[in-house]
Amino acid sequence: MSDSTVRRRTGGRSARVRDAVLTATLQAVAEHGADAVGIGEIARAAGVHETSIYRRWPTKEHLLLDALLDYNEAEVPVPDTGSLRQDLVAFATYVAAYLDSPLGRTLAQAMVAAGDDATLAAGRTQFWKSRVDLASAVIERAKDRGEVPTDLDAAAALELVIAPLHFRALLTHQAIDERAISDIVDALLAGLACHG
Missing domain, CATH: 1.10.10.60 (Homeodomain-like)
Structure with missing residues (x-):
């Protein structure tokens, strides 16, 4: 063999x-x-x-990233509540809880620290692609229900929800509470309504 x-x-x-x-x-x-x-x-x-x-795994960083990517798949589910707003709030709540956990913080920090290392960069790309691909179902279902335009870029919409969560968790160390999540989701939905 x-x-x-x-x-x-x-x-x-x-x-x-x-x-x-x-x-x-x-x-x-x-x-x-x-x-x-x-x-x-x-x-x-x-x-x-x-x-x-x-x-x-040639380095500890490679091992940490692989372990945390594997863990992430099970820890951030994609909700299906029947409403875009509720789905986005639920998804953002899962992401916030994940980022507040020791393992979630470590994953986020490992991805930031990945730099130019080709393997770590590939892991980071894989992480975001798989996360956006899974979560895009939230936007696709909303399109089917007529809640958002059918030409809406699902990845861009999800980035507008996820980015502020990471910004708060990694850069400003602000709490990500229910109010913050609602404000983020409502800002996205208001923007979509203006351009719908």
């Missing part, structure tokens, strides 16, 4: 090792913070050798 065949397997030992390492990484970050986490500690907790980690 060739190396490429082994790498293409989706299950088996490789998948178990990946899951164990990602879980150990998330637990270590939650307990100690990203800066205090070491590859040796993660390897011990996952029951693998450090070389097994370094084969898949």
Whole structure:
């Protein structure tokens, strides 16, 4: 069996090792913070050798980003309330809660710190693309209900909701409460009404 065949397997030992390492990484970050986490500690907790980690993730930053991207998929669901405003408020509330968690903050900071590293930049791009692709369903359903113009750029609309949340969480360290979320969503909807 060739190396490429082994790498293409989706299950088996490789998948178990990946899951164990990602879980150990998330637990270590939650307990100690990203800066205090070491590859040796993660390897011990996952029951693998450090070389097994370094084969898949060349740096701690690569490992943290992969673990946090994997975690993110399960933590920020896409709501379907039957109303664009309620969907956006619910989605923004999930994002705010995620950004307020130790793991969410670490992911956001890791993406900001990714810089020009090609692998980290690719992970950041993958994160945003998958997040926008999933959340675009909120806008597409609103188009079907006639709440927004059919030519509305879903990605741009979602950025107008998500960006202020990240700005508050990472730059100004302002609280993201219900009022802030309502104001953000209502500002977007008012803008859409003016241009609808």
